[in-house]
Amino acid sequence: MTAAPAPIDVGLRIDVDTLRGTRLGVPGLLRVLEKHGVAGTFYFSVGPDNMGRHLWRLLKPGFLWKMLRSNAASLYGLDILLRGTFWPGPIIADKAGDAIIAAAQHGHEIGFHAWDHHRWQTRVEQMSPEDMERSISRGCDALSGLLGQPIRTTAVAGWRATESTIEVKQALGFDYNSDCRGDSIFIPVVSGAEMAPQVPVTLPTYDEIIGIDGVDDSVFNERILDGIKPDALNVYTIHAEVEGIARVELFDRLLSLAAARGIRFRPLCELLQGVDIASLPRDRIQPRQMPGREGWVSWQGAA
Template sequence: MATLALKVDVDTLRGTREGVPTLLRLLARHRLRATFLFSLGPDHTGRALKRVFRPGFLAKVRRTSVTSHYGLKTLLYGTLLPGPDIGRLAAEPMRATYRAGHEVGVHTWDHILWQDNVARKDAAWTRRQMRLAVDRFAEIFGHAPKVHGAAGWQMNDAAYLLEEELGFTLASDGRGDAPYRPVVHGRALAVPQLPTTLPTLDELIGVDGITPENVAAHLLKLSLDGRDHVYTLHAELEGGQLAPVFDALLTGWSQSGLRVGSMADYAATLDLGALPRKGVGMGTVPGRSGVLAVPVNLPPGPAGLA
């Protein structure tokens, strides 16, 4: 039986306050578990507008109705409006997620800051950002986080190493086809990567005739190919205007016989020690602007592996 892991990225204050409760209701109706990864510090979503000159960014904004999904107020945070502290203002929806039996973990401290900068920052900067997120998570939940999923699928070598140092046991930081153990600086790390394997709704809608009305059928077809998958959804989309699409997906996946659950549920079906070793790098994904964290093949032989 193939497995589908549900990974929920929660990027904004609005997504935490409004999108998360909607997703909890949908998942409860279908009696399914998911992994929720929270942004724990300031919401600076408005600063994403500086990506306007990035190839593909404007096209994505036009076809995915960013304003309607995120709201004008959210798109002003960090520019004309101060960035609210998500962890301070929306801790209760986060705790409600954990009480409902879902897995919870770290997405980031400051989503925009991480997404736009981590790939070129040093270890000290990376440590500070991850430490802020880990400490705030422990403050909210009363225990240390075990799951990490990078904002914007953006990473650097230091971040992979810090996941191990900070006590994470599972990560889904990039895109790829199957789970692997990352090799960084010649060392295979203990924290396995379970990458996102399926396209997201905002990568599909508006491309090749795909609309909100037919995207669920398209995505169901992609996911029912006999392989294990990780699907990343966003609290701001599937917990907002695209909630009917997610409801249809949950119905289709449940009826198909897929084993649907959290990242931990998926990891429990794997022999983590036997996962292939892969290097880490950056690559492109259709429908997504910029480059994202992806696995890369290592040179043949054991040279350089510790």
């Protein structure tokens, strides 16, 4: 008689970028996650929803191709694509605080994603450390004000962190952050100083692989599950705007298929439990291009 294979733990990160994702996507995800008894880490955007400014990026051919490939209007909703283009973006924490509180009440870990997601993603390289500090503090204050508890973890918008971002976050004292792509939990080293642990994302997101190399919804879940490696760090990111709304049934099926394979999704903080910090690799955070994503994203790299 052979023993059942050991369960594989996978960190589940849920990014919430927009007002629509918070209002509609978060309740949808809470229902599906509860149905499967799964908890994850929600990273919330809380300030002005200016994601509609993405519309201007249609002028760039790479972005236009991605929008067509992923059928962005049906995936994200036209209101998201237009938001902030013709009128000022609404403050998400003011308009949809109930959904954020509900996520915490359902037992999920809550972290900070962005004050102004669009501004961070497009302008982080031009932001001064003081500007970054204001943006992160303002957002964390709004989030902790809603929840009545301090925020212990953050994840930059668009996987765009510079070394300066990591130093700013260190001064704000978070337990750990998830700011980059990579393959193991590590200690980032910036200017010779060791920073709080990073839990990198290891798997691709829906919009990064859909429509490429024959990947459509009929094979998407298998593609993700096949990328999960036993005896390695596995972290998967979903978006409230996608897996909570237009692809909620696809995500529901992913959770069923994962359970059948012995895969357990967990909040990121649980991946750090029992980890010996001294034994973690010391690495750098470096900008890199990646398939399916426009411009650079932060990667774990050798120090």
